[in-house]
Amino acid sequence: MNEIQNIVLIGAGNVATHLGLAIQKTGRRIVQVYSRTESSAKQLGGKLKTHYTDALEEINPEADLYIVSVSDSALKVLSIRLNLNEQLIVHTSGSVSMDVLRNSSLNYGVLYPLQTFSKSREVEIFETPICVEANTNKNLEKLKGLAADLSKKVVEINSEQRKLLHLSAVFACNFTNFMYSIADKVLSEHNLDFNLLRPLILETALKVQQVSPAEAQTGPAVRREERIITEHLALLKNSPELQKIYRLLSERIKGIRE
Amino acid sequence: MNEIQNIVLIGAGNVATHLGLAIQKTGRRIVQVYSRTESSAKQLGGKLKTHYTDALEEINPEADLYIVSVSDSALKVLSIRLNLNEQLIVHTSGSVSMDVLRNSSLNYGVLYPLQTFSKSREVEIFETPICVEANTNKNLEKLKGLAADLSKKVVEINSEQRKLLHLSAVFACNFTNFMYSIADKVLSEHNLDFNLLRPLILETALKVQQVSPAEAQTGPAVRREERIITEHLALLKNSPELQKIYRLLSERIKGIRE
Numbered sequence: 001m002n003e004i005q006n007i008v009l010i011g012a013g014n015v016a017t018h019l020g021l022a023i024q025k026t027g028r029r030i031v032q033v034y035s036r037t038e039s040s041a042k043q044l045g046g047k048l049k050t051h052y053t054d055a056l057e058e059i060n061p062e063a064d065l066y067i068v069s070v071s072d073s074a075l076k077v078l079s080i081r082l083n084l085n086e087q088l089i090v091h092t093s094g095s096v097s098m099d100v101l102r103n104s105s106l107n108y109g110v111l112y113p114l115q116t117f118s119k120s121r122e123v124e125i126f127e128t129p130i131c132v133e134a135n136t137n138k139n140l141e142k143l144k145g146l147a148a149d150l151s152k153k154v155v156e157i158n159s160e161q162r163k164l165l166h167l168s169a170v171f172a173c174n175f176t177n178f179m180y181s182i183a184d185k186v187l188s189e190h191n192l193d194f195n196l197l198r199p200l201i202l203e204t205a206l207k208v209q210q211v212s213p214a215e216a217q218t219g220p221a222v223r224r225e226e227r228i229i230t231e232h233l234a235l236l237k238n239s240p241e242l243q244k245i246y247r248l249l250s251e252r253i254k255g256i257r258e
Numbered sequence: 259m260n261e262i263q264n265i266v267l268i269g270a271g272n273v274a275t276h277l278g279l280a281i282q283k284t285g286r287r288i289v290q291v292y293s294r295t296e297s298s299a300k301q302l303g304g305k306l307k308t309h310y311t312d313a314l315e316e317i318n319p320e321a322d323l324y325i326v327s328v329s330d331s332a333l334k335v336l337s338i339r340l341n342l343n344e345q346l347i348v349h350t351s352g353s354v355s356m357d358v359l360r361n362s363s364l365n366y367g368v369l370y371p372l373q374t375f376s377k378s379r380e381v382e383i384f385e386t387p388i389c390v391e392a393n394t395n396k397n398l399e400k401l402k403g404l405a406a407d408l409s410k411k412v413v414e415i416n417s418e419q420r421k422l423l424h425l426s427a428v429f430a431c432n433f434t435n436f437m438y439s440i441a442d443k444v445l446s447e448h449n450l451d452f453n454l455l456r457p458l459i460l461e462t463a464l465k466v467q468q469v470s471p472a473e474a475q476t477g478p479a480v481r482r483e484e485r486i487i488t489e490h491l492a493l494l495k496n497s498p499e500l501q502k503i504y505r506l507l508s509e510r511i512k513g514i515r516e
Contacts, residue, residue, distance in 0.1 A: 118474070164444060168455060182429045207435075218435070228330065235425050249503070253436050
């Protein structure tokens with residue numbers, strides 16, 4: 001039988017934790033957790049009620065799949081040190097080419113869940129797109145089989161497309177969160193409560209679940225209300241860097257409906 | 259009795275529509291809708307099953323409250339042309355001082371729902387913070403009475419604070435949506451589907467419902483992954499303006515945890 005049943009998690013961070021829990025719910029087994037720090041390995045091993053190790057040479061060599069969820073820099077080092085012969089190995093990174101795993105095994109691929117994971121929140125993996133890539137069709141089919149049990153949205157994405165997805169995610173998630181940060185800063189400097197903005201932030205994200213961001217664009221810039229823009233820049237007079245961001249983004253937004 | 263019962267809506271856009279429907283649910287009456295375009299007045303009048311007019315001189319002079327929800331530029335013109343003697347009048351704008359209504363009546367104020375309203379979506383007004391301001395304590399109490407039936411979050415905010423709130427909302431809503439737009443552009447230029455990002459966008463907004471944006475910050479910039487940043491800038495080589503935005507925001511994010 002070709003199906004993936006026994007899985008080793010390499011890395012014990014947020015992605016490994018969320019994937020591990022979701023995989024167990026499909027009935028598959030996490031047979032071992034590896035982390036280079038023993039406490040992390042132990043913690044996730046405990047959460048998943050399975051074996052754990054902080055020694056690479058103790059990694060179980062007989063699993064059907066090895067999922068590497070570590071930082072991009074650690075990934076390169078690990079891929080050289082790991083030698084799994086023919087066992088299927090994947091990483092979960094948005095920005096590293098599949099080929100980094102060529103050193104580790106004859107069979108390799110990528111399983112990239114397009115989501116932001118945090119310690120404090122449980123994420124609906126079933127709603128999270130999972131992007132898969134593999135070095136052979138057979139490996140691709142195996143990964144798709146697993147991914148389809150984890151998520152309702154499985155897409156085949158090559159390494160180049162994945163990098164573009166990751167770039168777009170930087171705008172949609174990291175830079176978006178930074179906009180929240182700036183808003184928080186503006187408010188806290190005047191003793192106003194960030195709670196006031198939370199419903200607006202949520203509604204802004206909910207709106208583009210249905211329409212395109214271009215259609216959803218509102219605000220002074222798209223309406224070209226120069227008086228308000230000037231007033232806002234004046235309110236930011238003590239933060240030349242925020243003025244610069246405000247000005248740059250407003251100029252670009254004005255161009256949207258040209 | 260001091261309570262606001264009969265209300266005239268001046269303006270028939272998204273804010274007027276959502277407020278009108280929410281007000282009716284509190285048991286109060288929208289006695290008339292005014293819009294300078296007859297078709298809009300008729301449409302909202304129909305939706306609220308009430309009278310409507312496109313003639314300023316036909317506005318019912320005996321309501322308890324007049325809510326002006328029009329564009330900021332129209333607001334100035336209207337405030338000069340409206341003469342309500344002593345009837346209470348408010349506007350709903352984030353960026354215009356309360357005093358603009360001094361010309362219209364002896365009793366005036368602001369009722370500012372901090373939310374983005376659109377035609378296509380129903381918004382939970384009860385979760386939306388409503389900021390109130392008035393020229394007398396008595397008027398403030400009246401507005402608070404109405405606002406408390408509309409929302410669980412009513413805050414007294416003066417005109418200066420309201421402008422800061424509005425500025426922060428530009429970052430948290432308008433600029434955030436523009437980040438979604440850029441992500442959409444990056445994807446569509448490479449025939450990738452914006453749907454792939456929608457769960458990430460929603461989770462990014464959900465995350466800061468619980469933690470601060472500074473705590474929620476992730477991505478290459480906050481981790482100072484220069485290799486990825488350089489790669490992303492290379493992927494944007496055909497869009498110098500997007501490179502500029504990417505570089506500027508990344509530089510600022512790098513500074514967050516210093």
